[in-house]
Amino acid sequence: MAAPDFGPQFGPLPGEALLSRNENPYGPAPSALRAVADAARLGCYYADRGLGRLADMIAERHGVSPRQVIIGSGSTEILCAIALAWGEKGKVLCPDLFWDTTVQYGERQGVEALRVPLAADMGVDLAAMTARLDDGVSLVQICNPNNPTGMLIPSADLRAFADAVTPKATLLVDEAYNELTDAPGDNTLVDLVRAGRDVIVCRTFSKIYGMAGMRVGYAITTEQNAQRIAGYLMSFGGNTAGIAAAIASYNDTGFLERSRAMVLEGREMIMDAVARAGLTALPSQTNFVYVKVPDADAVQAAMLERGVFIRGAYGPWKEWSRVSTGRLEDVERYAKALPEIIESLNA
Structure with missing residues (x-):
């Protein structure tokens, strides 16, 4: 029997x-793929010990106890669990533009969220968030670097913010893009x-x-917080293929x-295209760029006509367009099309 072609189901x-x-279309790593092939025959068993091994590896790297590590079906599951757990205790304070799907x-x-506008430079307004912090807030959540802006909060500013927050509330930092920053160790x-x-x-x-499709994420926190998060997770035991791949490539x-x-x-390549199109973009420390355009939805539609998929407007931010770095040949298609599209829109 011929092997099925999974490309149409799981990729572009x-x-x-x-x-x-x-x-990252250049992954998973070859080491991860070998681990998946080796572990697939054991997919009939729950992955508990593999989950424990991955937690041990994460704990060892970061100098914490394995009991301080929570692993979930992507970081999405963990972030959703945190929203529910802390939302029972009080409000969630967050920026008005960040990856807020879990909020x-x-x-x-029924969780109540307090959203704080971004600063004039599109950065997270830490001062304004601090000013909104009161006894009714149980959780303060940010992304660093932020999504969709791609902007990194300076380490000193973030640490001062943590000093202001943690005596009153739990500070949750989504560091999904940390490894892509210029100095990951300084920005955590x-x-x-x-x-x-x-x-x-x-x-x-x-x-x-x-x-992305193998759904493995984790949180590092205090043992008390970890126990609370674990009580709100909706899955258990991990998925054998994802855990094996994570262990092999970590x-x-x-x-x-x-x-x-x-x-x-x-x-x-994206930043060069932005300049050639006469546009500007925010400084990015991630695998995407937030570009200021005349109309984000119009740019998205014009790109789609060329077979290039990018994001449209995020809510009221109609003049900001997010484009990810994918396969370099695909980025080249975007880079070639952007000046032409902007010239057409400005005509």
Whole structure:
């Protein structure tokens, strides 16, 4: 029996340039693929011990106890669990533009969110968020770097913010793109977790590891917070293929370096196209760029006519268009089309 072609089910169709979802199409790593093949025959068993091994590896790297590590079906599951758990205690304070899908999930279950406008430069307004912090807030949530802006909060500013927040509420930092920043070790708050602060750091295998469809993410926090999060997760035991791939590629520095190099090359191609089109973009420390355009939805529609998939407007931010770095040949299609589209829109 011929093996089925899974491409149409799980990837872009022939001729499609998929630059809308912040994926790494150069993954999973070869080491991860070998692990999946080896582990697939054991898919009839629950993955508990594999889950424990991955937690041990994460804990060892970050200098925490395995009991401080929570692994979920992507970081999405963990973030949703946190929204529910902390939403029962009080309000969630967050920016009005960030990856808020999990906060929206909490809101649909009755959680109250307080949204704070971005600063004039499109950065997260930490001062304004601090000013909104009161006894009714149980959780403060941000992404760093932020999505969809791609902007990184300076480490000193974020640490001062943590000093203001953690005596009053839990600080949740979604660090999904940390490994793509210029200095990942300087741009994380895991050290505050080690110091016993009321901080939750979330990470994922969906981005630099190229495992978006394999659904493995994790959080590092205090043991008390970890126990609370675990009580709100909706799955258990992990998925054998994803856990095996994560174990195999977690320390695969060669793959990670190659992936990061591809992202940086793609990002430079996008920024060059932005300049040639007479546009500007926000400084990005991620695998996507937020470009200021005349009309984000119009640019999205024009790109779609050329088989290039990018994001349209996010809510009221009609003049901002997010494009991801994908396969370099697909980024080249975007880069070639952007000046032509902008010239047409401005005609």
